[in-house]
Amino acid sequence: MSEDAGTLIVGAGVAGSALAMHLAELGDRDVLVVDPDLAGSRSSSELNAGGVRATWWQRVNIELCARTIENFRAHADELGFRPLGYLWLYGPDLWPGAREHVALQNALGQDVELLSPADVGARWPQIDVLDGIAGATFSPRDGLVSPNAVREHYRARARAAGARFVNRRLLVGVERAGAAVRAARLREMPSEHAALDALVGEVPDGREEVVRCGRIVNAAGPWAAPVAETLGYTVPCRAVRRQLSVVACRDVDLSRYGMIVDTTGCYFHHEGGELILAGYSPPDDPAGYRFDYDGRGFFEAEIWPRLAARISAMDRLEHVRGWAGLYELSQDNSALVGPVEDLENAWEIHSFSGRGIMQSDAAARALAELMRLGRFETADASALAGSRFRTGALLPEELHI
Ligand SMILES: Cc1cc2nc3c(=O)[nH]c(=O)nc-3n(C[C@H](O)[C@H](O)[C@H](O)COP(=O)(O)OP(=O)(O)OC[C@H]3O[C@@H](n4cnc5c(N)ncnc54)[C@H](O)[C@@H]3O)c2cc1C
Numbered sequence: 001m002s003e004d005a006g007t008l009i010v011g012a013g014v015a016g017s018a019l020a021m022h023l024a025e026l027g028d029r030d031v032l033v034v035d036p037d038l039a040g041s042r043s044s045s046e047l048n049a050g051g052v053r054a055t056w057w058q059r060v061n062i063e064l065c066a067r068t069i070e071n072f073r074a075h076a077d078e079l080g081f082r083p084l085g086y087l088w089l090y091g092p093d094l095w096p097g098a099r100e101h102v103a104l105q106n107a108l109g110q111d112v113e114l115l116s117p118a119d120v121g122a123r124w125p126q127i128d129v130l131d132g133i134a135g136a137t138f139s140p141r142d143g144l145v146s147p148n149a150v151r152e153h154y155r156a157r158a159r160a161a162g163a164r165f166v167n168r169r170l171l172v173g174v175e176r177a178g179a180a181v182r183a184a185r186l187r188e189m190p191s192e193h194a195a196l197d198a199l200v201g202e203v204p205d206g207r208e209e210v211v212r213c214g215r216i217v218n219a220a221g222p223w224a225a226p227v228a229e230t231l232g233y234t235v236p237c238r239a240v241r242r243q244l245s246v247v248a249c250r251d252v253d254l255s256r257y258g259m260i261v262d263t264t265g266c267y268f269h270h271e272g273g274e275l276i277l278a279g280y281s282p283p284d285d286p287a288g289y290r291f292d293y294d295g296r297g298f299f300e301a302e303i304w305p306r307l308a309a310r311i312s313a314m315d316r317l318e319h320v321r322g323w324a325g326l327y328e329l330s331q332d333n334s335a336l337v338g339p340v341e342d343l344e345n346a347w348e349i350h351s352f353s354g355r356g357i358m359q360s361d362a363a364a365r366a367l368a369e370l371m372r373l374g375r376f377e378t379a380d381a382s383a384l385a386g387s388r389f390r391t392g393a394l395l396p397e398e399l400h401i
Contacts, residue, residue, distance in 0.1 A: 006030030007371070008184055008213035010171045010227055012038055013045035014147065014360040015349045016219035017154035017165075022368030024161030031158070032211070034169040034186055036195035042291060044221050044356060045151050047325025049244060049279055051259040051269065052358035053086045053142035054110055057101045058395045060383045061334060061355065062108050067362035067379055072145050079153060080146030084258030086139045087124065089310075091263040095134035097398065102137060113138045124260075126252050126311050132263050143258050144269060147357045154360070170198050171220075174231055175210065180344040181231060183212045199223065200289045215345040215371070222289070222326035224336070224350035233342045236331035236389050237351040238287040244279040245299040245322040246271060251313040265401050266306035275320065278303045281327075281401060293324045329353050334395035337363050338370065338385035347371060348386060354399060 007028055009016045012035035020033045040046040052072060054065035072081040090098050102112045115136040120127055123138075155165060173185035187206045189195035194204040220227040222239035254260070254270040261267040268278035280302045299319045307314040330336060330351040340346035349367050352359055366381035376382065388394055 004212040005032035006214045007032070007217065008211060008215070009033040009217045009219050010184075011035055011218070011220035011223070011350075012155070012165055013040060013043045013219070013221050014151050014154065014356055015221065015352070015364060016217070017151050017158060018360045018364030019217060019219060019349055019367055020158035020163040020165070021154045021161065022365045023372060024158050024163040026368050026372040028372060029162050030214075031163040033158075033163060033165045034171065035165070036168060036170040036189045036198050037192065038165060038167040039192070040151070042196055042199045044325050044328060045147055047323055048147055048357060049259075049267070049269075049277060050144050050147050050357065051086065051142075051267070052145050053139055053259070054108075054358070055086065055088065055105055055112060055137060055139045055142065056355075057097070057104075057397055058334060058383075059104065059108070060381060060395065061359070061397060062105055062110070063379055064359045064362040064366070064381065065355065066108060066110065066141075068359055069141065069143070071361045072150070075153065079149045081143060082145075082258065083141065083143040084256070086142040086259045086261070087120070087257065088137045088139075088261045089120065089133050089263045090135050090137075091132050092134040094398070098137060099135060105139070111140055113140075124257065126254065126313070127260075128312050129310050145357065150357060150360065168195060170195070170203065171227060171230055172203065172208065174216070176232060178344075179342065181213065181216045181346055183210045184216060185210055200291070215347065218340070218346065218348040218350055221350055221356070222328040224328060224348070228348070231340070231343065231346055233340055233346070235336060235348070235351065235386060237336070238329055239289055239326040240287050240329055241285050241290045241324050242279065242281050242327045243293055243298055243322060243324045244277060245303050246320045247276050247278060247299065247303070248274050248318040248320050249276050249314060249316075250274050251316055252311055261401060262306055262310050264306045266303060267401050268307065278307060279401070280306060289326065291324050293322045295322065298322065327354050328356070331389060332394040333397040333399050335359065335363060335384050336386040337367050337381050338387075341387050341390070353397065354401070
């Protein structure tokens with residue numbers, strides 16, 4: 001590869017792919033996206049739970065999720081979008097805050113219902129243990145999507161509008177002229193195996209090429225911090241392992257429901273047939289590039305007790321498989337979308353903090369507008385600029401899960 005690029009996007013997950021799509025569709029005919037592993041075996045876009053909701057606490061997060069979900073609804077068959085809603089059970093600690101933010105969510109068109117524990121028992125009869133539930137919300141516009149289909153949709157449209165995606169390329173350095181990045185050093189990955197090793201810090205030797213670029217975008221998800229360092233700036237972001245288990249459950253049919261989030265933070269949804277996908281994030285999981293799944297031990301210690309304590313028929317579950325991926329957490333649990341303050345021609349779209357699929361389309365569209373037109377047109381995402389960590393205008397989100 002010896003192509004130069006008007007816009008070089010580093011990372012081809014949902015964020016990089018959606019940005020390429022919107023830039024190209026807004027007329028940027030010279031977009032190049034590079035990634036060591038376009039298949040995304042370690043990318044968060046491949047390893048997530050597929051839930052999409054707009055029940056956040058910050059206006060910008062609600063708006064960007066709502067717009068993205070509307071786009072999923074418009075392409076529901078292609079993207080595997082199932083508008084089955086989100087049922088969220090709250091304990092007494094979080095319930096007052098959750099209840100307070102429903103007004104904002106509904107002012108932004110979300111139709112979120114406030115439920116009592118008795119309502120939950122009546123409408124979700126499978127949930128037969130109501131202990132510890134102070135209240136609940138049900139957001140009917142939310143649902144589940146196929147993240148892989150979403151990413152491929154973005155890539156197909158990006159390619160159709162002229163964007164190029166190049167596999168087996170890892171950004172390892174840049175050439176700068178003052179505060180501008182003039183070129184990127186990309187190392188060719190000799191194999192898929194080598195590419196996956198590179199993503200846990202074992203970067204292989206290999207041929208390097210220098211690609212001149214007019215501007216460069218950090219869309220490296222959980223690798224945003226090392227990519228920022230390569231470009232010459234810092235971000236307050238970290239990668240943290242999140243594990244998901246798939247279990248067989250013959251006695252409880254959840255196929256009519258979307259995501260259910262328990263008071264404990266354990267979340268689960270129907271995964272086809274008699275399978276259920278369930279996740280839980282132990283609060284003490286350290287930051288780092290860890291993809292090891294703790295297997296049956298994790299399921300038995302963290303998932304099973306929480307599920308069986310809420311749905312008594314789930315005392316009979318069979319562990320099938322599971323995996324681990326990375327959450328890309330910023331300091332306030334909101335994404336960084338906008339210009340890089342310390343560099344003249346660098347931009348960023350990353351650290352969605354567990355919100356990357358559900359925010360991808362609208363966030364990328366907003367950034368593409370800013371880059372191409374110099375202003376936001378469809379949604380004002382200015383609050384997500386990384387400069388907020390300097391000014392103090394933070395956007396804290398309670399993640400709960
Ligand atoms: C277990 C789990 C459950 C989740 N559940 C949900 C959910 O239900 N709903 C939701 O919306 N979100 C969820 N998320 C979060 C969501 O998956 C992410 O926010 C989203 O996928 C981030 O997309 P991205 O494109 O920013 O990052 P990624 O998909 O990780 O893509 C980053 C890309 O950058 C590439 N890259 C890294 N370093 C370099 C380099 N030096 N040079 C070139 N390329 C590089 C990587 O190879 C990778 O392909 C979940 C995440 C996990 C882990």
